[in-house]
Amino acid sequence: MGWSMRKGIVFDIKRYAIHDGPGIRTAVFFKGCTLRCWWCHNPEGLxxxxxxxFRESRCLNGCSECIGSCARGALSRVTQQISIKREDCDLCGECARVCPAEALEVIGREMSVGEVVKEIEKELIFYDQSAGGVTFTGGEPLMQPEFxxxxxxxxxxxxxxxAVDTCGYAPFEVIQSISDKVDLFLYDLKIMDDEKHRQYTGASNKAILDNLRRLAAxxxxxxxxxxxxxxxxxDDSDNITKIAEFIASLRSIKDISLLPYHRAGSEKYRRLHRAYRLGKTQPPSGQQVEESKTILEERGLRVKVGG
Ligand code: SF4
Ligand code: SF4
Structure with a gap:
């Protein structure tokens, strides 16, 4: 199979992205992630x-167009809600097409490399003017290594x-297979204590730290x-200090972006009928962000707040 025919699953392509690497970028969101971070703001990519x-708040309730459109009988009404019998649904998308309120949506679609590149090329002029490019993000792009x-x-x-935006939780061979072609890795670090990392992300941080060490070397x-x-x-000073010391020990990495938590993703969990485990956690204050920034800068790192 030629490169351009190879296929993968993408759940969004955003143009004019300015928080995912330098300049103006196109962000390609890969579906599937190896971690389950409590704060993930793209749960549709997991x-x-x-x-x-199904977005209950958009549904016009009485219309029932979707139910009649489903040839597989996968939809029914339960009180005011549309219920999806997922084992019978083949994701054909017909119900989403007929819904007048955009209350149903199939998230994620198979795309070939050629199709994605065609989308990326539409913004070539902006990449040239702004020293931008494309960022592969997600989800976790390393989960679809060949694509x-x-x-x-x-x-x-x-x-x-x-640029490849990664959580780093992948076999190092996968990272190595692209490392001489990628211009920039945006590498997420979260928690240095392994027990706590397992609790809040569902996985150990050992491979993540080890992969970063090897990549930096x-x-x-x-x-x-x-x-x-x-x-x-x-956000405790102990964790921020340990992260700062770890990065400083790698020597070749100088840049770090602090990404203050926001609640923008919490509504998506409701739509996906998933529990949002951070409850009422609020974004950090300016002072909290500043304190973390200072700890990182004291270890010689260049800190940017935001993507
Ligand atoms: S996506 Fe297709 S099969 Fe699934 S519920 Fe909608 S119409 Fe039915
Ligand atoms: S077609 Fe759309 S608006 Fe109508 S009942 Fe189905 S989900 Fe609701």
Whole structure:
């Protein structure tokens, strides 16, 4: 199969992104993630497979167009809600097409490398003018390594700057297979205490830290660390200090972005009928952000607040 025919699952492509790497960028969101962070603001990207989502607040209730449109009988009305029998749904999307209120949506679709590259190329002029490019994000792009590798390859052949936004939880061989082609890794670090990392992300941080050590030791690709700042979870000075010391020990990494927690994703959990485990956690105050920034700067790191 040629590179451009290779397929993967994408759940969004955003143009004019300015928080996902340098300049103006196109962000390609890969579906599927290896972690389950409590604060994830893209829960629609967690499962690898496409999924049908029902937004109760948009539904006109009485109309029932969707129920009649489903050839597989997968939809029914339970009180005021549309109920989806997922084992019978083949994600054809017909119900979403007929719904007058956009209350149903299939999230995620299979795209070929050629189709994604065509979308990326539409903004070439902005990349040139702003020193921007494309960022592969998600979800976790490293979960679809062949698709990612082919996309990076195609972008490189066209002179388009590429960034990969990763949680780092993947076999190092996967990272290594693209590291000489990618221009920039945006590498997330969250919690240094392994027990706490397991609690809040569902996985150990050992491979994540080890992969970053190995990537930094190679020194062939630029790496910028991204640290989501979640009050009550990882914003204590002990954790920030340990992260600062760890990055400083790697020597080749100087840049870190502090990403203050926001609640924008919490509504999505309701739509997906999933529990939002951070409850009423509020964004950090300016002072909390400043304190973390100071700790990082004291270890010689260049700190940016925001993406
Ligand atoms: S996506 Fe297709 S199969 Fe699934 S509920 Fe809608 S119409 Fe039925
Ligand atoms: S077609 Fe849309 S608005 Fe009508 S009942 Fe179904 S989900 Fe609700």
């Amino acid at each position: 499962a690898l497979q496409p999924e049908l989502v 990612l590798g082919a996309l990076v390859e195609e972008c490189k052949a066209r002179g388009i700057h590429t 190679q020194g062939s690709t630029a790496v910028a660390v991204r640290l989501p700042l979640i009050p009550g979870v990882n």
